Amino acid sequence: MTLGLAACSASGAGQSLRGTGDLGVVIARATGELAVIDTTNRAFLSKVSGLGDLSHASVVYSRDERYAYVFGRDGGLTKVDILAAKIVKRVIQSGNSIGGAISQDGTLVAVANYEPGGVKVFDARTLELIVDIPAVPEGGGARSKVIGLVDAPGNRFVFSLWDHDEIWVADMADPRKPEIQKFQNVGRNPYDALITPDGRYYIAGLFGEDGMALLDLWHPEQGVQRILGSYGKGEDDKRPVYKMPHLEGWAIADDLAFVPAVGRHEVLVIDMTSWREIQRIPVAGQPVFVMARPDGRQVWVNFAFPDYHQLQVISSESREVIKTLPAGKGVLHMEFHPRGEIVWVSVRDENKIIAYNTETFDKLEELALESPSGIFLSARAHKPGL
Structure with missing residues (x-):
């Protein structure tokens, strides 16, 4: 009886009964839209405008994979129901934002802001503002732009302060x-960051000098280490x-x-037990994303202008x-299926996304979408830092 009522309710709402595990969204950056994609049937289901x-949009998912939280450059935070293909709630929470994160338990959504600098944290269900964390350094001063916001185990958020060299x-x-x-004096102008898949290490790249800042979240008492002293733009490299x-x-x-590698036609290989560089792999251009297939056997690379028409494996x-692979002009982003058999690629300047078989490298599908950029599949809901 309960199942029958649930089915009737779903049908009455105009929704077919289905799960969300094979869904995802693709950002159409020029039109301010989000396209919902069915990765099993390799087709778009709907669009949300x-x-x-x-x-410069990014997306995180609720634990049940039904709701996508979209972080826009205009300070907008939007909760989207990808099954109903509609906006649940939208708030303009700042003047300029640069991404966000969802907490380990799925109850909090945090946004990194450039203007005013800081982090705002919201209730994931209602988008009620829970707390505003101004990025003001010890002793006072102007707010800093915040970058590299990620979730970490223990219901923590980790982020970097561009203007004040802090984590x-x-x-x-x-x-x-x-x-x-x-953590202060981590290095000049941290510009981006990541957390390792196990949630242990937070690593920030530095724009103002060479090297990176590493924080072991298992042992924060050890402070921030400087690693890869030769990584960066290179102060003498013009x-x-x-x-x-x-x-x-x-x-x-x-x-x-x-x-x-920053500005170089190379991918660096780093030994994570010592955090030392052990090799440089020549590639076709300046790499932007260097992404591993989920089984770790392949690494896919896309490139900056003028080499952004191709992919290398x-x-x-x-x-x-x-x-x-000659994917097309303006390759911006890649996203693997959770088990790695397919990778989706956005090709902005040719208004399409492409699905490749990662074993044969055959093109499986090509779907039209105006100016696509980020691709975010719902499996991200269960991965730290994504």
């Missing part, structure tokens, strides 16, 4: 009164950097990290390029 400025860890055990641990690489796309396989065993 009215999402504001999506020129903060916010313990949200009491959401309205978070405990903030601050070559143009067409796009700073995204650190979120680090590929990790067999205790090795495959890392985009590196074998994590041989550490050599094994395939080059």
